[in-house]
Amino acid sequence: MSVESTLAQISAIRQALANPATMISSSAALSGGTEAPAVDAATTASDRPSFAETLRLASSSSGAPVSLGTPGESAGARIVAIAESQLGQTEQPPGSNESPAIAQYRTATEGAVPGAPWCAYFASWVARQAGEPLGAQGQGIGDVSDIWSWAQSTGRAIPNGPGIVPQPGDLIVFGGEHVGIVKGILPNGQIATIEGNYENKVAANVRSPTEATGYVSMS
Numbered sequence: 001m002s003v004e005s006t007l008a009q010i011s012a013i014r015q016a017l018a019n020p021a022t023m024i025s026s027s028a029a030l031s032g033g034t035e036a037p038a039v040d041a042a043t044t045a046s047d048r049p050s051f052a053e054t055l056r057l058a059s060s061s062s063g064a065p066v067s068l069g070t071p072g073e074s075a076g077a078r079i080v081a082i083a084e085s086q087l088g089q090t091e092q093p094p095g096s097n098e099s100p101a102i103a104q105y106r107t108a109t110e111g112a113v114p115g116a117p118w119c120a121y122f123a124s125w126v127a128r129q130a131g132e133p134l135g136a137q138g139q140g141i142g143d144v145s146d147i148w149s150w151a152q153s154t155g156r157a158i159p160n161g162p163g164i165v166p167q168p169g170d171l172i173v174f175g176g177e178h179v180g181i182v183k184g185i186l187p188n189g190q191i192a193t194i195e196g197n198y199e200n201k202v203a204a205n206v207r208s209p210t211e212a213t214g215y216v217s218m219s
Contacts, residue, residue: 082126109142144176
């Protein structure tokens with residue numbers, strides 16, 4: 001091997017070490033082979049994190065909520081996935097109605113008040129992140145009674161009663177006091193929910209079908 005050839009190889013190796021992205025092409029050049037084949041997308045698709053998992057990981061790493069979108073997914077599925085990604089976000093300190101995450105939830109509601117009960121702020125934030133904002137101008141709604149009034153005026157209100165079955169992503173309303181998000185219906189007919197400001201956190205819950213005043217269709 002000539003001195004020139006040896007020096008050329010050393011230079012290529014140094015470049016590859018300085019920039020790992022060039023390692024494959026540099027190796028191919030040294031060996032006289034062709035560029036390594038691209039990884040088949042079908043092979044790696046199953047390794048990609050789900051929409052909810054991506055949101056959860058991003059939120060937990062930053063300490064505050066983030067927004068992601070999934071094209072083609074239904075509004076209800078997006079709402080559930082985004083709500084699930086926030087499970088475990090807690091008030092700091094408990095009972096304060098405050099935390100970095102809760103402050104972010106308030107940004108989805110015009111006129112939101114720091115330190116106020118935040119179940120409606122959470123529902124408004126999730127709905128906005130999913131592309132289905134609450135309110136006539138999409139301004140968010142911070143009061144549960146106002147959410148129900150808006151639902152009635154837009155034909156989204158579903159009063160509870162015999163045979164009423166909510167859909168995943170619908171809002172579940174408890175009088176004028178509390179609102180959550182329907183995750184799904186359990187085999188025994190109970191309603192799985194995700195609720196902001198439940199026991200000072202975003203929590204998964206199970207509700208009896210008779211508890212709700214009604215539902216707000218979000219699909």
